[in-house]
Amino acid sequence: MSWLLSLVFSVAAASNIEVTSNDYAFTLVNTLTGKGACWGDSRFGGNCSSVDFSNVQQVKANAFAFLALSSAGGECWGSDDNGGACSGLDLSGITDVAATDYSFAALDAVNGRGLCWGSTAYGGECTGVDFSQVSKIDGNLLAFVAIGGSSGQCWGHSSFGGDCSTVDFSGVTEVVAGDYAFVALNKAAGTIQCWGFGLYGGDCSSVSLTGITDVYTNGQAFVALNRNSGRGECWGNSQAGGDCSSIDFQGEVQIYSTDSAFLALRSGSGQCWGNPDNGGDCSNVFFTSNSQIYHTSAAFVALDAVNGLARCWGHASFGGDCSGISFEGFTSVYATGYAFMAMNPVTGVARCWGSAGFGGECSGDFTGFQVYSNEFAFVAVSGEEVRAWGSSAQGGDASNVNFAPLLEMPTTVTETTATATATATTATATSTVTTTTLSTTRTATSTVTSTTLSTTTVTTVTATSTLTSTTLSTTTVTTGTATSTMTSTTLSTTTVTTVTATSTLTSTTLSTTTVTTGTATSTVTSTTLSTTTVTTATATSTVTSTTLSTTTVTTATVTSTVTSTTLSTTTVTTATATSTVTSTTLSTTTVTTATATSTETSTTLSTTTVTTATATSTVTSTTLSTTTVTTATATSTVTSTTLSTTTVTTATATTTETSTTLSTTTVTTATATSTVTTATATTTETGTTLSTTTVTTATATRTVTATTLSTTTVTTATDTSITTLSTTVLTTAATIPSAATTEAPPSYL
Structure with missing residues (x-):
């Protein structure tokens, strides 16, 4: 077989x-x-x-x-x-x-x-x-x-199944292959047709059974069952199971076989036929309702794992004798053609029997191993090791x-x-994803835990950032080799813009988050409280605020840390690493990376400042204000205690800030004049509500629309x-x- x-x-x-x-x-x-x-x-x-x-x-x-x-x-x-x-x-x-x-x-x-x-x-x-x-x-x-x-259509050796020119395949639902013959079953009609080597099942003209529902083979002989009537017939090599005239197939029987014998198992009882030396005689075997059957080429074992019992029969040298083995705790059995292995996967204890040269001897602790075999050898594999035993040549x-x-x-x-x-996977194609929780962008791992309204974490390329906020908001941005510090005491908003591409976000409710990756544009719409827009690289951003201002510090190759205790949380992590965010109240964060331009519009309680590249800027406001310091390769710290947000933007660009109430000051540096414009992209922000954030990323197009608390979109590169x-x-x-x-x-x- x-x-x-x-x-x-x-x-x-x-x-x-x-x-x-x-x-x-x-x-x-x-x-x-x-x-x-x-x-x-x-x-x-x-x-x-x-x-x-x-x-x-x-x-x-x-x-x-x-x-x-x-x-x-x-x-x-x-x-x-x-x-x-x-x-x-x-x-x-x-x-x-x-x-x-x-x-x-x-x-x-x-x-x-x-x-x-x-x-x-x-x-x-x-x-x-x-x-x-x-x-x-x-x-x-x-x-x-x-x-x-x-x-x-058939081909190969014509005497052993390669010629089926006389077979009518109309209505055939299944073909069963023996060693040297085929059987075609038409379940609707309950009929079979056979071809190939006649002595091994290629001739079934003597079969009178009708209403056939199932066909089985051991390679040399076949069994056809009518499960509705409880009848069965066999043909093929009569010494290998081709004669089953004495077998009762009534009830729910399961058919098993060695290479030259069959077993019909009914709950608590079994009947065998075929070569008696190779498993065709089980008259002395005690079966239980828990018996599970396994076989080699010439022997059977019936394992009752519930009671720790097993019975073996067939060729003694090929697994038919297991009289000296205790099966207590064994739940798994494996076989080569000539040996068995029983194992307790919990303790790793195993016993092998049968032909020693073909796997019948084994030792060691097999905890955590999966066991596999061919006809002459076993292989056991764990997450750290591979073991093989049996015929060394095979x-x-x-x-x-x-x-x-x-x-x-x-x-x-x-x-x-x-x-x-x-969905969620692209390669020179466009896909759209809408979800209501976590977001991860590209080759990185991101974990977000929020207990209220919303939180979003985005991780991008080589760096690790962790943010934990316990009240209404916190924002952390880390970039390059420098540190920037900010302190604000009132209502604020921050916008970061980077790289050539465009992303637009309008929010009017609690929060929304969008992450887009790969040559395209992503849009997010939410209906209240806050949103943040982040655009990356060579671009110009302008911020206009009409109330209670804020200060932003931006530095090329800088690290900036912001801690606030109210109303928003933002986490940005860059480069293949892991980022974790935990927030407990009203907040949303969006991060976008690479080639894009983003536009934000808000009309209340918000201000955004973007400062760029190897320069220093100082901002001082006189009422409910904030001060911004920007320095390439410098360290700054920001602490805010009320309704605040902090944004860090990187890449050679200039930012201008104008506020019309309670004062705002903007300082721009690095080879630029007045209203500063940088690189090929533009960002505009107008504060109208608590805050808005948009993130656009790299060459790919994605659209996400969220109508409640939060939405996260993740797009990941080429996949098939x-x-x-x-x-x-x-x-x-x-x-x-x-x-x-x-x-x-x-x-x-």
């Missing part, structure tokens, strides 16, 4: 490790880091040193070779004659892959095309197949069948592989892949969805049949 395994599992959060095996080797790939390794028989896939695993999404295998698929195409390795060579094939857009023991067949269902390679006698040649309507490909050991619509020895770099997980994961458009991570593997005899072989294949008995 076929023994190929596709093993996919997570080693840690935000990680993806895929382990795939064939009969002779294993492949381990970290699909997040694009690193991979192989071990086992180098002739049949145990050496993949020349394979580039970058962007690999899934790995497939047949008995003698492997295929790694990415969005761009695929790479093969192993036996060249049996599927290990595919360098001349266009494997982009592949949606399904099937395998015989000696070849691969790949389907691009979207474009209606198919590709085959490997042994031409056993399925590696399919130039005569029309794939335009094909939806599914299945393979046995030596042949393929492709179905779609009401038709089916994957049971991985001592020469350095797994440490393969198991490493990136500290920050950014989803970026190829030309696609998706990954299709499927699965592998179908088949088992084969060690000797490759000749293409001219027409006689019966070797028996598994």
Whole structure:
């Protein structure tokens, strides 16, 4: 029976490790880091040193070779004659892959095309197949069948399933592949059709069962069930399960098999048939309602994990004898073709039995390990270690592989892949996102905790900023290598403008936050209390306030810290790092970075000042006023106790401030005159309400509209969805049949 395994599992959060095996080797790939390794028989896939695993999404295998698929195409390795060579094939857009023991067949269902390679006698040649309507490909050991619509096509060894010219595929809902034969099931009609090697199930003309609902196989024989009537019939190799005339299929039965025997399990009881030495006799086995069934190629084990009991039967050397083992606490069982492993995943205690040379001996603490196998060896993987045991020539020895770099997980994961458009992910495309909480922008981690109305934190590129406010507002801005300090005592607002692009925000209610990233413009609308606009780089900003003024300090390459205890919170963090914000009342913050211009309009209780680049400016106001000091590479501290906001703006630009009430003073420096204009962008602010903030970022277009307390939009660079991570593997005899072989294949008995 076929023994190929596709093993996919997570080693840690935000990680993806895929382990795939064939009969002779294993492949381990970290699909997040694009690193991979192989071990086992180098002739049949145990050496993949020349394979580039970058962007690999899934790995497939047949008995003698492997295929790694990415969005761009695929790479093969192993036996060249049996599927290990595919360098001349266009494997982009592949949606399904099937395998015989000696070849691969790949389907691009979207474009209606198919590709085959490997042994031409056993399925590696399919130039005569029309794939335009094909939806599914299945393979046995030596042949393929492709179905779609009401038709089916077969190729490979004609005596073992490669010829289905007499089969009517109208209404076929499922194809079941044995080792050397196929069965097509029409569930609506309850009928089956068979083709391939007759002695192994390719002839089912003797089956009289109607209303068939399910078909099972062990490779050499088949079982058809009518679950509605509780009847079943078998055909194929009579010594391997092809005769089940004495079996009662009434009730809810589950079918299990070794390579030459079957088990029909009903709650608390079981019936076996087929080769008695390989599991076909379970007359002395005590089953419980908790029995879970596992098998090797020639033995079964029934585990009752609830009561810590297990019963084994079949070939004693291949797992059929477990009389000396206590199963107390064991909840998991794994198998190669010739040995079992039972494990307690909580304590890490494990026991192995069966053929010692094929995995039947194991030791050590397996806490935190996932266990996988091929026919001859086991592999156990944790987040830090990989262990292998069993046949060393077929994957049971991985001592020469350095797994440490393969198991490493990136500290920050950014989803970026190829030309696609998706919500919250772009790449030369436009996407729109509307949310009502947290926001994170690009390659960074941002955490926001708020207990009232709203809070927003934005983190951008290489730096860490933390802000905690407990009342109505706090603002912290950190930039470059300098410090700026501010002190204000009354109602204030701040605007920061940077880089060429435009972003507009109008707010009339409690708060709104927008973050936009990538060549475009983002707009946010909210309906009260406060908003903040931040625009970045080479731009001019003008601020006009009509009441109770404020002072802003801006410095190129500067650090500025503001602490206020009322009415607003703003956090800006720049560069791949982590930023945390905690606020408990009425506040909203928006941060925008790169190439954009922003405009703000407010008419009450607000003032904004922007000062730029390597210069010093001083502002003094005479009533309810504030003083602003701007200095390149200097240190300033701001403390405000009422309704205040602080903004820091960076990049060579000049800012002019005019206030018409309670006084405002503006100082502008750095090679500029009067009303200062800087670089290619303009920012205008007019205070009309408590505060407004807008953030626009980089080359990309996004629109966000919030109508209540807060909204956050996050846009992140290029990303492509990954299709499927699965592998179908088949088992084969060690000797490759000749293409001219027409006689019966070797028996598994």
